[in-house]
Amino acid sequence: MAWFKRNTKGISTSTNEKKEAPDGVWNKCPNCKKALHYTEQAENKHVCMYCNYHLRIGSKEYFEILFDNNAFVELFPNLTSGDPLSFVDTKSYKDRIVESTKKTGLKDAIRAAHGQIDQQDLVVACMDFNFIGGSMGSVVGEKIARSVDYCIEHKIPFLMISKSGGARMMEAAFSLMQMAKTSAKLALLAKAKIPYISLLTDPTTGGVTASYAMLGDVNIAEPGALIGFAGPRVIKETIKKDLPKGFQTSEFVLEHGFLDFIVDRRELKKKLSSFIHMMNN
C-alpha cells in the first residue's frame, strides 16, 4: 500500500459542514446556518443563495445595489446629534454617539443620497441598524425632512428605506417629534405630486412604522421582515393570548392590507426603476 493512503478514518467533517472561517471572507446565514462567501453574497445582493434569507444590510450596500455604477452624491452628510437632555443610562448619550461613530464609521442611523437608477434621478434615504439600533433621533428626522425639501425643489422621487427599532430613547420627546415632522413634510411632497416609495426592511418597528414608513404612495417590503409597532413579546404579554403564526412578518402584514407588495432584493432595482418610469411619464 502506498504510504500516502489513509487507512483509518480521520477528519470526517465534510466541507460544507465546516463552521470556522476567517473573519470578513465568510459569513454564516443566520437562517440556514450555511457558509456564504462574501463576494458571492454581495453578487447575490446579500440574499442567501441556499434559503433566500435576506441578510440585514446597511446604506452602503443598498446604495451599491440601487444606484447606477454606485455613483451618488451624499446629502447633508455632516448632521450629528446633540444631547439636549444630557442623557445618561449605562453610559452618557454623548459617549454612545462617539462609540457608535467609531464602530460603524457613520454619523447617525441614516444616510441620504441623490443618484440615478436606470438613468432616472432618485433620492434615497436609508437607515442603518448598526447605529444605535437604527433608532429615530432628531438627525434621522431632520435628514428625511431635508431630503423631502430637496426632492420638492428638484422634482425628484423619494425612496425611504426603513430599518429601525423605533424611537431613540435618549432623545425622548425630541425623538417622538420626528414622527410629526416627517409626516408633515411627506404631506408637502404629496401636495407637490412627487412620488414617495417606502421600503420596509427587517426590522421596521415602533415610531418609524407609525410615521414615515407607512406613508408611501406605495409601501413595499422585503420578504420575511419583522414589521410592527410594539414587539411580539410585549403584545403577547398585554393580550395574554398566543399570537397567530407568522405574526408581524411582511407576508402577514401584506395579507392584512398594510403593504402593496413584497419584493425580492434581487428584483428591487428593476421593480423600482419601472415603477419610477411609470410615475415620471
Ligand SMILES: [Zn+2]
Ligand atoms: Zn440561508
